[in-house]
Amino acid sequence: MSEHRYSRRALLADYARAAAGFALTAGPLLVINVEKKFAYGLAGLALLFLAYAVRTGLRERFALVIDEAGLHGRGWRETMVPWEEMGRVRLYYYSTRRDRSGGWMQLVIEGQGTSLSLDTGIEGFAEIARRAGTEAVRRGLPLNLATRANFASLGVALPPAEDGAR
Numbered sequence: 001m002s003e004h005r006y007s008r009r010a011l012l013a014d015y016a017r018a019a020a021g022f023a024l025t026a027g028p029l030l031v032i033n034v035e036k037k038f039a040y041g042l043a044g045l046a047l048l049f050l051a052y053a054v055r056t057g058l059r060e061r062f063a064l065v066i067d068e069a070g071l072h073g074r075g076w077r078e079t080m081v082p083w084e085e086m087g088r089v090r091l092y093y094y095s096t097r098r099d100r101s102g103g104w105m106q107l108v109i110e111g112q113g114t115s116l117s118l119d120t121g122i123e124g125f126a127e128i129a130r131r132a133g134t135e136a137v138r139r140g141l142p143l144n145l146a147t148r149a150n151f152a153s154l155g156v157a158l159p160p161a162e163d164g165a166r
Contacts, residue, residue, distance in 0.1 A: 001067040004128060006059045010121035014056040021049035064122065066131060071109060073116050086111040089136040089143060091129060091150040105150060107132060130156045 026046040028034055034042065062075035070086070073079035088110040095103040104120045107129050118128060133156045136143060143151075143158065151158055 001065065002124065002127070004064045004066070004122050004124045006062065006121050007123050011056060011060050014059075015053065018049050018053035018056060022046055022053065025049060059121075064116070064118065064128065066128065070111075071116055071132075079114050079116055081109050081111040081114060081116055083135050083139075086132075086135060086139060086141065089132050089141060089147065091133070091147045091154075093146075093150050093153070105129070105154075126154050129154055133158060 025042045026049075029039055029042055029046070058076050062073065065072040065074065068083075070080060070082035070084075086109060088108075090108045092106045092108070093100075093103060094106065097103070105125070106117060106119045107125070109116045109118075109132055118125065122128065129151065133143075133151045137158055148158055
């Protein structure tokens with residue numbers, strides 16, 4: 001059994017981005033007289049940054065427990081994806097640069113009418129992805145070519161794709 005949480009460093013960076021964005025959008029509304037149409041735009045953006053801060057708070061309380069039965073997400077809501085009922089695994093890569101030298105990965109595991117979505121900010125992401133990929137292969141789940149390539153970039157060796165993998 002292992003437990004994984006989002007790293008304190010990643011969370012602090014997210015809180016800092018949320019606070020800076022909120023200050024830059026809500027600040028002018030409090031200090032200067034802003035024209036009505038701009039005020040609505042700034043207020044909308046301020047709400048987005050506030051929502052980002054709430055999302056970060058939820059991630060701070062989230063823990064992923066992996067055991068022989070499956071994946072257990074614990075936080076504001078309990079989520080369970082048993083290995084035997086895992087139905088779909090996707091591993092996405094989102095680049096932040098044209099040369100694809102920066103970015104993050106997101107692992108989405110679906111099963112039993114629920115899904116878990118994790119990104120590289122969680123401690124032990126490569127281990128979690130490796131376990132999910134291994135279980136997906138063991139269960140014979142189809143993995144698309146992009147997911148296979150992303151697993152390969154993490155060093156997870158998967159058997160060759162069946163004909164028709166996309």
